[in-house]
Amino acid sequence: MSREIDKKFLVDYFFVSDSKMEIFFLEDTPTKIDKDVSIRTGIHISNSEIADGAAVFEMTYKISSGNKKITFLSDDIAKVNHGYNPKTISEGLENIANFNIMRKDIINAVKAINWSSTISDKVLYELISLVGHLGNNIPKKVRDKMKSELNAIKTAKKTTNLLEVFNKLGQVVDEESSEIQLIMESKFAEYVDKLK
Structure with missing residues (x-):
């Protein structure tokens, strides 16, 4: 390889x-x-x-x-x-x-994805929805912390790009067990697949 x-x-x-x-x-x-x-x-x-x-x-x-x-x-x-x-x-x-x-x-x-441009409200709401529908295999405290990060971005109304958003979510996930990290890395990849 x-x-x-x-x-x-x-x-x-x-x-x-x-x-x-x-x-x-x-x-x-x-x-x-x-x-x-x-x-x-x-x-x-x-x-x-x-x-x-x-x-x-x-x-x-x-x-x-x-x-x-x-x-x-x-x-x-x-x-x-x-x-x-x-x-x-x-x-x-x-x-x-x-x-x-x-x-x-x-x-x-x-x-094909523009990682550096400011994300739209639509993308931000899709990510909030993704986090909201994670289910019980991700602990509530992790889901709540990710929602809090996304809501802070939404409320601040500052220019934030997709990579910055994923970086913030990734920082939350990095504090968790490897099983939770793998689940979230897979969910993030599913979302990116939809952006193509």
Whole structure:
């Protein structure tokens, strides 16, 4: 994979316990998508004996500009259940070869979004609605804190761009467990997919 796109990948995050393993690989150098905005793509690998009973490979990407950044967890690349036979495991892992295609698709999609322009009231209300409909898998205190951040932006009536909004929401989520972070990174990616 690294040779296909002529980039090196670094471990961005690593966690291991007696029943779970998580690792994020991200490109070591960003790709510019706008004047001051860049993206780093990668793979999130998780392996859980208890929760999923599988090794899961997912696309991830991080968009940044200066000190503002947000991580998105996108599509599944492959899922290998622990009970699979070797042939099925091998077939599932072949999907990792699609990483470069998925990477190009993500980069093209996020290039189409204007990350630096002031967000509209419509986008702000959509994000408030997204946070309001997260459900019980995100603790109420986290939902309330994200709503508070969004309402402060709405009330201030200052010029705020999409990356700044996601950065603020990401800061709230970064204080939480990795499970909550992954759920929110996935929800953020779903929303960005709608903006394309």
